[in-house]
Amino acid sequence: MNRARSLDLRQYWALTKPRVVALIVFTALVGMFLAVPGLPPLRETVFGLLGIWLAAASAAAINHLIDQRIDKVMVRTADRPLATGALNPSQVLAFAVCLGALSMAILIALVNPLTAGLTFASLIGYAIVYTGFLKRATPQNIVIGGIAGAAPPLLGWAAVTNMQGQWDWAHALLLVLIIFVWTPPHFWALAIFRREDYARALVPMLPVTHGVAYTRWQILFYTVLLCVVTLLPVAIGMSGLFYLGGAVVLGLAFLWYAWRLLDPPDELFAMRVFNYSVVYLMALFAFLLVDHWLMPWLTPAQAFGLERIG
Numbered sequence: 001m002n003r004a005r006s007l008d009l010r011q012y013w014a015l016t017k018p019r020v021v022a023l024i025v026f027t028a029l030v031g032m033f034l035a036v037p038g039l040p041p042l043r044e045t046v047f048g049l050l051g052i053w054l055a056a057a058s059a060a061a062i063n064h065l066i067d068q069r070i071d072k073v074m075v076r077t078a079d080r081p082l083a084t085g086a087l088n089p090s091q092v093l094a095f096a097v098c099l100g101a102l103s104m105a106i107l108i109a110l111v112n113p114l115t116a117g118l119t120f121a122s123l124i125g126y127a128i129v130y131t132g133f134l135k136r137a138t139p140q141n142i143v144i145g146g147i148a149g150a151a152p153p154l155l156g157w158a159a160v161t162n163m164q165g166q167w168d169w170a171h172a173l174l175l176v177l178i179i180f181v182w183t184p185p186h187f188w189a190l191a192i193f194r195r196e197d198y199a200r201a202l203v204p205m206l207p208v209t210h211g212v213a214y215t216r217w218q219i220l221f222y223t224v225l226l227c228v229v230t231l232l233p234v235a236i237g238m239s240g241l242f243y244l245g246g247a248v249v250l251g252l253a254f255l256w257y258a259w260r261l262l263d264p265p266d267e268l269f270a271m272r273v274f275n276y277s278v279v280y281l282m283a284l285f286a287f288l289l290v291d292h293w294l295m296p297w298l299t300p301a302q303a304f305g306l307e308r309i310g
């Protein structure tokens with residue numbers, strides 16, 4: 001393969017926002033493991049993850065396409081393939097359509113139509129509703145748009161159960177709720193640091209429209225809410241003590257970051273909060289997984305000498 005070709009591949013790879021999508025796929029995997037006792041079925045797991053990955057990558061490529069003007073103006077995004085001209089819009093559109101079509105074909109043929117439908121709704125929710133409309137319209141853009149990014153555990157759950165179990169909706173939606181409440185502190189921490197980018201690009205992000213001080217309080221509010229919501233898996237008996245320990249320690253650290261952000265030591269501190277948010281979500285979902293799969297016996301009922309119900 002010559003140099004130009006491998007450079008091209010790298011540009012296409014960048015269109016898929018690989019690191020964001022990796023975490024999205026991991027949350028879908030955790031949804032799959034929590035949906036069933038023991039190991040989830042191999043075919044639905046492998047092709048479910050492949051389909052969700054391709055759909056999220058397609059959504060990310062469409063986001064590049066719709067956001068060309070914004071990406072060119074912002075320092076953080078000025079080196080993206082469309083902003084630099086390394087790829088042209090028709091190439092990006094063709095790539096996104098191919099990934100999206102492949103995703104749907106795999107999910108419909110090898111997983112189930114319900115998962116395909118929910119995944120398609122998430123793709124449209126992020127790529128069109130959030131990127132095309134909300135992002136430009138309201139500072140609540142990422143709160144509402146966060147629903148699409150939060151959906152993957154539900155998609156994973158649907159892939160392996162087809163939502164046949166009695167409590168499927170409640171349990172899967174709780175995982176969605178966790179990511180939904182996590183999204184505002186995740187994004188607004190970065191938006192505080194990048195507020196001049198957003199102001200220049202005329203994107204009404206919260207620190208631009210309502211100021212940095214107000215955004216910091218909003219981050220603290222959602223972080224407190226997140227700490228409460230992350231206790232619910234234990235309260236409803238979905239997760240046990242191993243998860244509880246992890247959630248409490250991770251949550252206390254997040255609270256410390258959000259509190260410290262009210263009076264930060266320097267400008268860069270907001271980026272430390274953002275970086276921690278990514279580590280937090282990755283670790284929280286790892287705790288959910290290990291708790292469910294390796295330590296199912298470590299329940300509050302066991303610890304307090306009560307019999308396990310059900």
Ligand code: HEM
Nearest residue numbers: 019020023024027076142145146149150179183187190278
């Ligand atoms: C509407 C919802 C969301 C918004 C607006 C948002 C926004 C952002 C932004 C602007 C970045 C910086 C990207 C960059 O500098 O290139 C970022 C990074 C990141 N986001 Fe989000 N995000 C959202 C939801 C999610 C979700 C649902 C996940 C995963 C479950 C996620 C995982 C990540 C990760 C892992 C990074 C770090 C990427 C890297 O290191 O390159 N985000 N996010």
Ligand SMILES: CC(C)=CCC/C(C)=C/CC/C(C)=C/COP(=O)(O)OP(=O)(O)O
Nearest residue numbers: 020055056059060063119122123126148149
């Ligand atoms: C099918 C499915 C599961 C869809 C997943 C949706 C998805 C890829 C969510 C990612 C969230 C994200 C990176 C938002 C940033 O968008 P932005 O445009 O505000 O950030 P940017 O300025 O970095 O482009």
